[in-house]
Amino acid sequence: MLVIINDITFHTQNSSEIAHAYQLVPGADRDAVYLYDRLYASFALAYLHDRRGSDYVIRMKTDGGSTLVKDFVQSADKECIVTSRLRTGRGYNKLKELGLRPGRNSPFRVRLVRVELEDGTVEVLLTSLTDRRRYPHGVFKWLYGKRWGVETAIFTLKSFLQLTLISAYTQPGVEQDLWASFAFYNQQSVLVAASEEKVRQATAHREYAYRINRNVTAGMLQRFLYHIYLDGPATWRRKMLVLLELMPRYTEPYRPDRNRARERKIMRMNNRHIHDRRRQQRS
Numbered sequence: 001m002l003v004i005i006n007d008i009t010f011h012t013q014n015s016s017e018i019a020h021a022y023q024l025v026p027g028a029d030r031d032a033v034y035l036y037d038r039l040y041a042s043f044a045l046a047y048l049h050d051r052r053g054s055d056y057v058i059r060m061k062t063d064g065g066s067t068l069v070k071d072f073v074q075s076a077d078k079e080c081i082v083t084s085r086l087r088t089g090r091g092y093n094k095l096k097e098l099g100l101r102p103g104r105n106s107p108f109r110v111r112l113v114r115v116e117l118e119d120g121t122v123e124v125l126l127t128s129l130t131d132r133r134r135y136p137h138g139v140f141k142w143l144y145g146k147r148w149g150v151e152t153a154i155f156t157l158k159s160f161l162q163l164t165l166i167s168a169y170t171q172p173g174v175e176q177d178l179w180a181s182f183a184f185y186n187q188q189s190v191l192v193a194a195s196e197e198k199v200r201q202a203t204a205h206r207e208y209a210y211r212i213n214r215n216v217t218a219g220m221l222q223r224f225l226y227h228i229y230l231d232g233p234a235t236w237r238r239k240m241l242v243l244l245e246l247m248p249r250y251t252e253p254y255r256p257d258r259n260r261a262r263e264r265k266i267m268r269m270n271n272r273h274i275h276d277r278r279r280q281q282r283s
Contacts, residue, residue: 003150019098022095023098026052026100030052032055044086044102051106051108059125083108084107092104111126111127113127125144196212208254210253217250220243
């Protein structure tokens with residue numbers, strides 16, 4: 001799945017990701033469906049999308065939180081459509097704090113969808129897609145699965161492109177390094193997408209599906225950056241043709257259905273990032 005980064009919002013560890021998501025919803029595209037994982041489970045987020053007129057699918061927490069979600073999990077229903085209201089609470093207060101002017105007790109329709117995984121785990125999706133004929137129950141597991149492309153994009157940025165290894169200490173310098181990594185990721189993603197069909201044809205006879213090796217091709221792409229950004233159009237096109245010829249040569253097997261058990265780790269605030277101890281001692 002091709003994932004392209006088209007917008008970035010930076011924030012400190014002292015602010016939450018969902019608070020920034022709240023602020024982005026008023027400008028959401030009405031022709032898109034926004035997919036959120038459990039970190040963003042919030043009826044306040046659903047309310048903002050409803051007010052904006054944009055669609056969403058949010059994976060809700062089933063081990064606590066909303067009574068509505070817990071009652072739905074305990075029922076035998078595959079789905080239900082209910083009218084929810086934005087009541088006073090943490091989400092409502094946060095919207096007020098951000099100046100988003102929430103309407104107290106404002107009603108909005110939501111659809112709860114039960115999704116059962118292969119291991120028997122029950123997940124609940126909260127969505128604005130209430131038209132059952134146009135969006136049948138069976139489509140939501142596939143639709144939410146499209147969010148996996150975001151997870152692999154984050155993994156590529158952190159592991160292969162080493163997003164946290166920066167060459168500056170000042171804020172403008174750090175942001176320059178980050179934006180350079182995002183631009184590089186997009187360049188590589190476009191080339192990977194353009195090479196997928198050739199890889200599919202070349203490996204159709206093999207046992208596993210194959211994909212472009214992001215790690216190897218990242219190193220290869222670095223040698224072409226000068227020509228991509230600084231040379232004229234004619235040279236740029238020639239280099240792109242060379243890259244498109246080289247990319248399908250570096251592949252790796254892809255086995256997405258291994259169902260490996262997920263190991264949950266406690267992420268402590270002081271261990272989330274790598275700090276330069278020498279700089280800390282000097283300061």
